[in-house]
Amino acid sequence: MTVLVTGGAGYIGAHVVRLLVRSGRDVVVVDDLSTGTAERVGGAELVRLDVAAPGSAEALARVLRRRGVTDVVHFAARKRVDESVADPLRYYQQNVDGLGAVLRACTAEGARSVVFSSSAAVYGDVAGGLVREDAPTAPVNPYGRTKLVGEWMLRDVAATGALRGTALRYFNVAGAGWPDLGDPAVANLVTRVLDAVGRGERPRVFGTDFATADGSGVRDYVHVMDLARAHVAALDAMAGDAEPYRCLNVGTGTGTSVLQVVAGLSAAMGVPIATEVVGRRAGDPAEVVADPAAIERVLGWRAEETLASTLASAWDAWRHARP
Template identity: 55%
Template sequence: MSTLVVGGAGYIGAHVVRLLADRGDDVLVVDDLSTGVGHRVGAAGLVELDIAAPDAQERLELVLREREIDSVIHFAAKKQVGESVERPVWYYRQNVGGLVNLLGAMESTGVTRMIFSSSAAVYGQPDVDIVTEGVTPQPINPYGETKLVGEWLMADCARSWGLRWSALRYFNVAGSGWPELGDPAVLNLVPMVFDRLADGRRPAIFGDDYPTPDGTCIRDYIHVLDLAHAHLAALDGLDGEPGENVFNVGTGTGASVREVIDTIGEVSGLDVTADIEPRRPGDPPRLVASPDRIRDHLGWKAGHGLSDIVRSAWEAWQAGPRRI
């Protein structure tokens, strides 16, 4: 199997690249290196390319043909909720425009297998304790909208030219499979806490007045290595009979922001007393996955809990240049 991993130098993508290489697949990475790091792809080839650029489709077609790619795993997207609220046009241009270029190149070259990095943000603020894939998507921010549009577009391509695809709706990703593959961007809760502690500042909680037991947002935290294995399961699942296309990737268990920060304190031994800051726009109070569909259809389930996630993330941070 020859797989193109778009965004493969990033946090999640690098884990998937390593797992693919470890099982003997031929892997090529396309990444603009805006947040990814080139050396994280290991022995895989790397093409530096912004897939939202005007000439991206033509360049992608060359890559797909020259390397005889038969499958694509697509991670490359902007993902900050608050930023998407402030810059919606740019988010659509990057996330939807980049996917259009990629799918156009796939159609032109006859590549018909795609795994898409979607998000629990497509659900918005569902009024349920556990979110199943049957919940009607109602995103509340442009980031979530771009992911839902991506799913619609792939469904249209399936009807038009036979695209075989799956979209993985991630919940909150954290941790590290290997210390050298820790999250390099300070965009998610756990590295944001580490970043503040490294600077001698307190962690920040964005709002403590949500309708949750401790007033802070509740999320389903998934270990990045579990998530990476879910991509391989989804990729291999494309070989079977067409079935479900959309899968939640989570644990079915929620943890509040305050609980995560407290766990960081337990693992690190540091004082994690937090400052309370205003809510960020577009943050729902609670998002917890039902992982039943991906278990039943693909045989995947999470193997790590919150303590494992935080401990692995802490080891990765301490192996980096800003050891605390």
């Protein structure tokens, strides 16, 4: 098995690359290094390429042919909601065209399976409770819509028999499997809190008037190592059965509020954290938590890490990057 990982120099991709390499699999990484770094791929071959650029399908096909790639894990995409709202065409070009190039290369060179990095953003506003894969998909921003279109593309290609596909819908990813692979972006709650505290500021809490136990928004936080293991499990499953396409949530099934995350980070850091409460953000639901029953049933996967270990690992990685 030779696995091509697009976006493998990024936060989540690098964890999957390291797990695959340590399991003895041959790995090649394709990344344009716009957000990732070459040091994260370790000993894997790195091909610098923007998968959404003109001619990328042909360039990817050459890599697949040269390395005898059997399977692909596709991470390469833009993922900031605010950016997608400000520049939707860029997001469709990067996320949809990029996946299209990957699928064209895979079908041309006979790759047998693709794992697609999707998102819980495909669900949009939810009514609360555990969210199953058969819940309505009504994304509320261009980023979420590009992920839903990507799922459709993969499902339709898989239906032709050209390859097998698994779309993994991530919930809130945090933590680090190794200190050198922490999340470098200040774009989610955990890194925003760490960044604010490091600058001597109070992290902002967007609303404490939700219908939740403490009034702050509740989300499902999954450790990046658990997420990486889900990708490996998806690859292994597609090698062993004939199911053409699956779509699976990756989450813990347990909700954690914003204020609970702040308290957990305070415990991990050993310092009190004072917050600034501001108004809700438009479109923020009160609670979004995964129902992980399907992925456990189909792949035998379940989250192993605790919230405390997730937050402690995020703090360790943050300190490692900023000694």
